[in-house]
Amino acid sequence: MVSRRSFLKINTALATAGLTAGWLGSTATGAAAAGTGVTWTDGRLLPSFARPKHLDVADIHTLHGEDQLLLTTLQGAVNRNRPELYFAYDDSGVDDKWLAGIDVPKTVHDQPLDLVAKYAGRVKGAIVYDPAVRDTVNIATTLAGLKGAVVATAEQAETYQLKIIEDLRGRFDGQSKTEIYQWQLDHLWPQCEQRLLTGLPPTRVVDVDGVTWREVARETEQIRDSSNRDFYTFDVSAELGGEAVYVKFGDAFGSDGWGASVASVKVLADGTEIANFLPDTPEEAEFLVEGGNSSIGGDANRFADGGNFFVYRFAPPAGTTKLEVTVDLWNQYLVSATDTAPTRIEPFPHFRDYVVATRAMVVWLDPNGEPGELLRTIFGATETTTPYLGWFSNDVAGEWGGVDLAATQSVEVFAADFFTNGTVHGGVPADISSRVRRIRRTGIENKAYVTMTVGEGDNIQYCQRHMRHLWDNPDRGKAPTNWTISPVLADTAPALYRYYQETATENDLLVCGPSGAGYTYGGSWPRADFDAYTEVTGRYLRLTGLDLVYAYNNRDENGWIPMPDWVIDSYRKNTPLRGIMQSWDGGGIIADGKLPVIGHFGVPGQAVEFKAGLDAYIADWDGNSPFFISAGIFAWGWNPTDIAQLNELLAADDRYQVLLGDTFFDLLRRTPNPGPPPPPRTATARRRAGTATPEPRITPR
Template sequence: MNNYKFFTLSKHTYSGLYVVNQKIFWILIVLFSIVSCKKEGAGGIGMFDLKYTLTYDLKDKGQVLSLWDDIHTISTLQGVVNREEPRLFVNYVVESGIEIDSYWWNKYRQQGEWLHGKDTIVYNDIVTLIEAYQNDFDGVVVYDSDIAATSNVASAVAGIENLIAIRYDKSPGSLYDRLVAKGPKLPVKVWLIHEDGTPLFSGQGDIPGTNRKSTGSIKNDPYIWFIENYMKTNRCNGKFGAYYIDQKWRENPQATVVNHHTLTNHDFFVSKRAFFFDLSPWGDEPATDDPEQAVGTDLATLKEFLSEAYRLNKGEKMCHIGGFPAWAFKYTTHAGGSHDDVPTEWEFSRIISAYNAFKDADAIGYGALANASFWQHFPLEEKYAQKWVTQDELKKRGYLTEDGKVDCENREFMIFYVGDYDASSWITQRTPTIWDHPDRGKLPLMWSISPVLERRAPMVMHNFRKTATRNDYFAAADNGAGYLMPGMLQEPRDISGLPCGLDAWAEHCKKYYDKWGLSITGFVIDGYAPGLSSKGLDCYASFSPNGIVPQKVPLTLLHGNMPVLRSDEDIQQEPKEAAQRIAQRVADRPIPFHWFRNILKTPGWYVEVMDELDKINPNIELLDAPTFFELYRIWLKQNPDAANGGIPVQ
């Protein structure tokens, strides 16, 4: 790294400092004396490289434990010390051979950027790191290695109580041994296990520390304990929840990419004093990780979490849930359940939406995200405007006749939903390989990105806008400023019994759409929820006036002045096959406007598809988003049957 003052700390050197030379010795002493102060500007930004854990043997249980312990403890430390200022940064996530955290760090170390000139202190040892920040947290929450759910409860408690989470393990050399039993002997403020190592939770009798009877599930009882002690006492922040896998990950760490323990994702939610959970959304079978529980126990606890969050938010604010069903590990056919992956995704979305909650979908594959607690302090601009097209411009470009009619003769208009960018982790990991592709800008593309991702990945969102070409236009991803199923906001809400949540959703979305210059919602996943009612469409018209693309609507519709187009197929094939399928769908459809969804495709893929498509049907035109939706709106006004939803779906 360049352009900054660089120091290294190690526990094996004088006062923890590596003395570069005597000339600057006293400067280093002064820096060390203030490194534990709470002002980032005084001591510099702490740096710690966690990539050593990527070399661990995942078949070795001891190394898996060490990986888990180091990353979990450091992530909770980050959440606490980065709450008010950006003070601790880690390097961990690697994708396609690219060190993602270094990629973003280096981008904003450049001249004139946010991190330029900031002092840093590099820590090479986890104990030294913890000791350096010891004055910034109040102690430790210790959790039970044998009760998986306690790791998530520990993260939640850490955020609320200003603690770091450490797994109980008296083995010589364990992190607990080095930090609690020995070394700095950090004080334990909350025990989620008895001090002698016996379980605090048994799944029987009364739940300790509460007036509640056991759920009969040793998995669920710790969550009920948390709800009683932190949510019902109004100590938890109901605006944020974290849905990440618990310690069960250690039983099958090779089920997918190694970083999908998603422990690095905890830091942001620790900083927000969020609740953490890992529960099945299914009410028709026991959770696959707790097969002895009564059917529906996980679902009941999930609903209690969501109900309490709704109460804390007074029904006025939406709850932002980071995470996604860990389908490779739990709750699906992959783990012995009866439900497939997408149905599990949709059922979870259906449930949380009934309580005014949405997810920031850190899904398997690219689900790991580090340093969100650090980047949350990135200074965004007040607004990022986008220009809409005028009818005069459409006439000059030959899309409208002189009398204002859409010229559809021998023309088929098409747009790609360039997605799925509904997760902070996905946009952070895939920018180098997708956004930075040299073919970006050759074609008009509608990049569909959830604006609420500015909370955890503001530096990515800013970079998109500052490096966009004239052919890059932005719409909101599914299903607005967050991924929920809007039909579940509409009354009646059988799952929750709560009043209509459409106003809360509209208010939430409006501020993000306004800030990011958005007026199109590129896709609305209805899933297992009801389709949008007239009130639901009114809701979207209030913040997405230039168009929406839901699943459960007529083929064409004009709602007030908002164009509504029914979504069509996902196109994920190789370019030649993709072009053939697009051409076939265009030929089959009775209207001249066509939408296709694509997931994590590079600009080069789109160029190849369009080259192939031109060979099959040169009358198909790929349009920029404003042109597509404005032409569609004008066409709807000129075709009453289409505007009223009268054209049958093919």
Template sequence: MVSRRTFLAGSGAVAAGGLGWFQTGSAAAAGQAGQASGQVGSGLVSAATESGGRRLLPSFARPKHLHYGDVTKLSGGDQTLLTTLQGVVNRSRPELYFSFSTMDNDGVDARWLRDSGVPSTRYADPLDLVAKYKRRIRGAILHDPEVPDSLNVATTLAGLENAVVADAAQAKAHGLRVVKDLRGMFDDDRVKTYRWQLTNLFPRCSHQLLAGLPPTMVVQTENVNWREIARETRQIRDESNRGTFTLDVSPALGQDVVYVRFQDSFGNDGWGPSVLSVSAKANGTTIATFAPGTPEEAPYLFDGLNSSIGASGNRFSDGGGYFIYQFTPPAGTTSLTVTVEMWNQYLVTATDTAPTRIEPFPYFRDYVVATRSLVSWLPPNGPTGDLLREHFAKVGPTTPYAGWFANDVAGEWSGVDLAAQGGSEVLPADFYMNGTVHSGVVAPISDKVRKFTPVKPQKKIYVTLTFGEGDNVQYCQRHMRDLWDDPRRGDAPANWTVSPLLADIGPGILSHYQRTATKNDLLVCGPSGAGYTYPGAWPADQLDAYLELSGTYVRRTGMDLVYAYNHRVDDEWVPFSEAIGRAYAKHTPIRGIIQSWEKGDLLVRRGGLPVIGNFSAPGKAAEYKAALDEHTKAWTGDAPLFIAGGVNAWSWTPTDVAELAELLTAPYELVLGNVFFDALNKVL
């Protein structure tokens, strides 16, 4: 499967049926009381009730003029300095904006800035903005480079103390007074570090949201020469090529360390390499032997952030992901071999140049600092998961957890499940940039449900295609914008999942998609409502609160379909219960549910609502069509058949959808989700 975290023009016609618009984005947000004293409530931007119902996420004042710069060439440390400065400055009114995709090639940040209509001034060197706004901050919180998690503690303190996050060298270079020096305060005990923060800082924080951000990130080294060692040239997904392979990586010998990378030889279908055992020999002598996921692996796993451990104990990585092992052969080694048991679509390459480096993770910190939120990074299993559970217990039901979880796919499943058990929905936002600006932009949001022409169900196979990932607001901000700008968008019907919480944290983004949608684009609510969650994992006495909240947001944004998950039992996804269906029917104005992580066979009513399983297929158009033919081969043609097809947003584009549509001749009929569920309701 492809990780949801793998990544990071049409007619422009307004949707048929008329639009009812209201302005969203806080033109007079709370929290403009001048410089904050560090106490909760002083200058803090608060969630508020507005037209259309409750606002879940804090908003900011409408920006009047923005100072911006391209930070793509800066280190993660300098980006962190600027994003925490941005949080303090933008708390009262947004004035700082940064581009994380170069402004010179019309990157997404440039497009959103242009679309906002806010006047702006560009700085060739964005670090000049530190001097410009130095008087607006109290100084710097120094994190400890030897203890990565101290960066998150420093971020929490920066919000409370109106300071920036810096290391000692940065503070000296910019002449910043040291407000708090965290060096030497913490050690490698992550639980102890974040427990100290929960005890000592949480009482001072805003409790409107919890944040989860990695303290560091892996940055690619430039100009690395990778040598190909082995490649599977067939699209194999069934382990039929499983075997033990001895790979000669001697051509990569040169420097002290050799790095061996495993990635997907077919990055568009989600069946990358699986490795079950590894050993290495230098001049015939064993220098390493280990199994993935064990303590013995740790010294050799250079980069496993984009991989996961499977049920068999195998390490795998799909799509655009990879994992890298490092080996240090003795001086004078002339022969280095690596023996692995592996299968599926592998591409193995090697180099003697360190391919990545570790830097501070800067993203979304402006929003965390501006809202004075507590930020941590606690993997959701084991002792760290127990502490994360305590975090959820300290906030009220439906308090959002914004950011993400460690350990890729496994971390997603267990993290979202843990949050749901604690009564919190998840806002995937760890790569959401300039949140303090986007949440303040005033833009028209339609609350009118899209009108359509119903069809009388005939003896056809009705197919509706849905781009996933829309609960992920950074996807909506970044990758979806690139997909949306595909010139073939609108050539074929497609549903686009988006987060209704964009009405708070990115009204200009949501408004753009509403206003530029063609007649063949339908925005639907991403999993599983107002924030990503598994409804079946919620405490029974709190689920109604989440679905009431979801009802508020789908009404505010005119959505009447939801793409949803439920929860897992014994590693299997469980269909929605009758009780959950009734709760959706009672609290949300939806006409149906597409349930994800299903094989396309589910078709039931729950609470009177049709629930249909999501059908997914690997490959692009021709392979997808072949999978549809195989899936529907038992259809007799005596009655309509309905297929809710999933579209992989990380590997498909509207051009791919248009190519598939050309293949879906009779008896197939491709329709939008509203037409699909209207017809389904008539026959189910």
């Protein structure tokens, strides 16, 4: 009997074989598509690359996105056979830190674009994308992988004397995003590597240097309950005189996740209305020039937390002397204005070396609506446990909807859109230890036991970038801390994983990031397929010496759903896990016994606020039995100094004892009837109702 997935693939191949075979020429298909330097090992989710012998190194972070795109796709085409190109993509120094651990000769180039001429003979030519149709950047990337080419503008192809082998300008005029990616599915997918999928934004918004923002208004209190919601009118007349006025909404307190929230906007120019719109409508789209780092909330509001923001552009009639913006606004808003265009749009270059080298298909589809139906079809055309690397559009809503949609089609997700030099790191070998660290066993007392877990470890770009910054903090090791990490780094960057193993202190415990071998929502999987996910998870846990996991389950209109028995049983049967920490808003024991599951507990703010939240949480505890609390630490707002401060506050209160996760779960397993259960779920919209703990999965861009 032919499976649904096989039927989809056979149908697609038969329907397009004639057109595709001629159009792509002699491109290899299927298992042979990755080239001689890319190795797929049975039982592994992702390939390894050849071991580098010499690296040409350049810092490209100051280059325009067009040049970065050219170099990154060149990197993929060259490194497919053996890694030779390595780039620094930002000024944080993290790429240089990892480079220092790669023990091969290196040549540093001060003029990165000179490398195009050096390696031009190693590629077949250029795929030219259409600047007027953003998604052609992704179509061009897929084609570059299939044809051994680079992605370039027509001007770049001329400058570097690259033969144009496909020119996408004008080819997709007037077509919707869904039509463009449907064409790619029909015509390119049968030729692509089908053991992985990728998702990348075709373009990015970049800040323009030298723009000065005037602060217009700021909420001075940390308000998270919408109690300051009102219609505020802001006079931005000081910015008149240029081609337009730009108004930015951000977060006045970036550490706790409750920034500006906007439900309507009206603009008057000398008393005449020139704009009146609601978020997430066609009317708003006319004025929204930067919204990719914001989200749409349950009240049809647009909000931005942490370092995120959104910007509206208003162009009043010539001669306007007074410009007023009235906004339905609440929470911790920061409003500012400028008369200078603050951003520009350019190609998104990151991770494309990996896409090109593996000959993967790359898409960028909102998991909702018509694009979501196409994304469902694409996910459904793959085998069970196929990894999807990259990310989703529409920020938080895209994350929740995208991960859930992938799970329904038995696909797991790896946040990788900012993962850089993957074609190099995947070729640097390392001796990863499979040994599980010995538990510090302790006696059971009537304490409030707290274990603190830093999230985001499923995110391989986080493991490469932000986690390294946190790890290098001199206060790491002062407090018992669980650090989530992806065991699939054993494929994508084994030397990075080994570095964290070797440099961990006695107070650092590596635990598996959500939700095992890839980010997923267990309850959304088809039951018949979920064992396949936990089986591959079990293999990676044993390979990397991990025996605890921070996991997610699925959600509904009321928020996160407690992990059901069939999901827990699958983990118990197929993995060596000692315990599961589930993403949750209010803590509590979800399951005990051989594989205990405890809900995460989180509090907005920093150490003092967190301690106050814990005190409130245990206020009804009588102290006559142990009380277990899994404390979720917000990776994007906390660092080891903050963790150490919370640890000091808890150590000064003899009701508490902070433990590493292994000791914590050992006690929990040995405690009869550990309680309390999780709090009852309500119909409150958990993300932005004004009372719930903010979801800690937002990744600042």
